[in-house]
Amino acid sequence: MLQHDWLPIASVSQLAQQNPLSGRLLGEDLVVWQGENGDVQVWRDLCVHRGTKLSLGKLVNGCLACPYHGWRYDETGQCVHIPAHPEQTPPEKAKAQTYRVQVKYGLIWVALDTPQHDIPVFAEWEDDSFRNIPSGPYQFEAAAPRVIENFLDVAHFPFVHSGSLGDPAHAEISDYEAQVTENGVIAEGIEIWQPDPDGTGVGKMVTYTYKVMRPTIAYFVKTAAQRFAAYYAVCPIDETQSQGWILMAMNYGFDVPESELITFQDVVTGEDIPIVESQRPELLPLDLQAELHLRSDRTAIAYRKWLRELGITFGTA
Ligand code: FES
Ligand SMILES: [Fe+2]
Numbered sequence: 506m507l508q509h510d511w512l513p514i515a516s517v518s519q520l521a522q523q524n525p526l527s528g529r530l531l532g533e534d535l536v537v538w539q540g541e542n543g544d545v546q547v548w549r550d551l552c553v554h555r556g557t558k559l560s561l562g563k564l565v566n567g568c569l570a571c572p573y574h575g576w577r578y579d580e581t582g583q584c585v586h587i588p589a590h591p592e593q594t595p596p597e598k599a600k601a602q603t604y605r606v607q608v609k610y611g612l613i614w615v616a617l618d619t620p621q622h623d624i625p626v627f628a629e630w631e632d633d634s635f636r637n638i639p640s641g642p643y644q645f646e647a648a649a650p651r652v653i654e655n656f657l658d659v660a661h662f663p664f665v666h667s668g669s670l671g672d673p674a675h676a677e678i679s680d681y682e683a684q685v686t687e688n689g690v691i692a693e694g695i696e697i698w699q700p701d702p703d704g705t706g707v708g709k710m711v712t713y714t715y716k717v718m719r720p721t722i723a724y725f726v727k728t729a730a731q732r733f734a735a736y737y738a739v740c741p742i743d744e745t746q747s748q749g750w751i752l753m754a755m756n757y758g759f760d761v762p763e764s765e766l767i768t769f770q771d772v773v774t775g776e777d778i779p780i781v782e783s784q785r786p787e788l789l790p791l792d793l794q795a796e797l798h799l800r801s802d803r804t805a806i807a808y809r810k811w812l813r814e815l816g817i818t819f820g821t822a
Contacts, residue, residue: 507531507819508618510719513738513750514547515613516639525569527560530615531819532743535604536560537613540580541567547615548582549602559601569601610752611639612738625718629726629734629754638763640770641750642740647781648820649721649741650789650812652749655781656723656737657690657715657804659697665776669769672700672708683715683803685811690717692804702729704758715804720817721747731757744820745787749774788822795822 514528515537525538527550534550536559550558552571561572568577568585576599577586584599605616609624629635645652655661660678662671675698683692695713702711711729718724721739726732732755739749751770758766790796791813798806812821 506815506817507720507741509616509621510721511607511614511616511620511622511624512721513612513740514615516642516750517545517608517611517613518639519642520545520613524564525560525562527558528740529742529746531617531741533617534558534560535615536569538564538569540564540569542580544580545606545608545613546580546582547604547606547613548578549604551602552576553584553599553601610736610738612750612752622719625722625724625736627724627734627736627752627754629732629756630736630752632754632756635732635734635754635756636759638753638755638766638770639750640753640767641774642748643751643774643778645747645749645778645781646745647747647784648745648788649739649747650808650817650820651781651784651787652739652747653717653721653723653737654789654805654808655777656725657692657717657808658802659695659713660799660801661780662697662699665780666773668700669773670699672698675708678801680800681803683807685807685814688718690804690807690811691715692807695804699729702727703731703733704761717808717811720812720815731755733757741820747820786822788820791817791821 525536528535536550537547539545550560557573562570568579570577575588576584578601579585582601582603584595587595607614630637663673663676679696681695692715696710699711700708711727714726716724723737726734734754736752739747791809
């Protein structure tokens with residue numbers, strides 16, 4: 506099923522720093538590169554001559570050249586030049602495996618098979634009254650569903666993010682609603698106390714709404730006086746490795762330097778990483794009997810139910 510999803514493989518800024526770039530999605534090694542026409546290409550990271558990784562190659566005359574014997578592939582994936590036989594037109598079969606690509610929200614998305622859903626919308630990112638702050642990638646030695654479930658979990662804020670997102674003296678979670686819908690999971694009215702929710706230095710209650718739009722793409726909006734939204738795009742590298750990009754959009758704090766907001770997210774996610782990596786079993790158990798659940802775990806319960814309904818077997822048990 507995830508083969509039919511648009512999933513993030515890299516950010517546009519990563520590709521600007523390194524071209525070609527290697528990536529891995531659902532256990533498949535990929536090469537990401539950008540040719541002279543500006544289109545981003547994502548291919549299987551394999552030269553059809555001797556199976557060398559094309560991501561070790563370089564760009565030559567607008568083509569991607571294999572590092573081993575220099576075969577050059579054009580933007581359609583066709584090999585157009587074999588240096589050992591320059592007079593010969595390369596056989597039509599000398600072609601790289603190409604995939605569908607989209608660039609959206611500063612990320613490069615790939616679908617390994619025919620996509621069945623659009624890239625989930627991040628409305629605040631597209632809203633001019635919000636400022637946009639990209640962060641990540643964050644690397645996890647953990648299954649993508651574990652990473653997403655951690656994003657949905659507010660009950661850990663007072664402990665893992667004490668002083669920033671929560672306070673152990675205010676750890677109660679009031680009742681809220683979470684449900685599985687046709688378009689994923691939605692949880693609304695999650696009220697928690699935060700020490701400094703909007704940069705004014707004053708602690709108060711805030712309300713979170715969470716959505717899981719695709720199995721590894723989730724979102725929240727936090728409403729206090731202002732709105733802060735985050736969109737989490739997680740790449741399942743393989744069953745127990747993931748990387749995620751957190752895109753933030755806020756309609757306040759326009760004078761706060763971007764680097765400060767990114768550093769804040771780096772610190773918060775850095776606090777989550779060892780917790781998530783420590784979780785066992787590594788694969789998210791979809792059998793609701795397997796772990797203990799509380800009322801405050803409603804979002805996670807709905808997420809697990811939904812993954813089960815969808816028949817997701819990658820990163821789950
Ligand atoms: S393995 Fe790529 S050119 Fe030979
Ligand atoms: Fe966290």
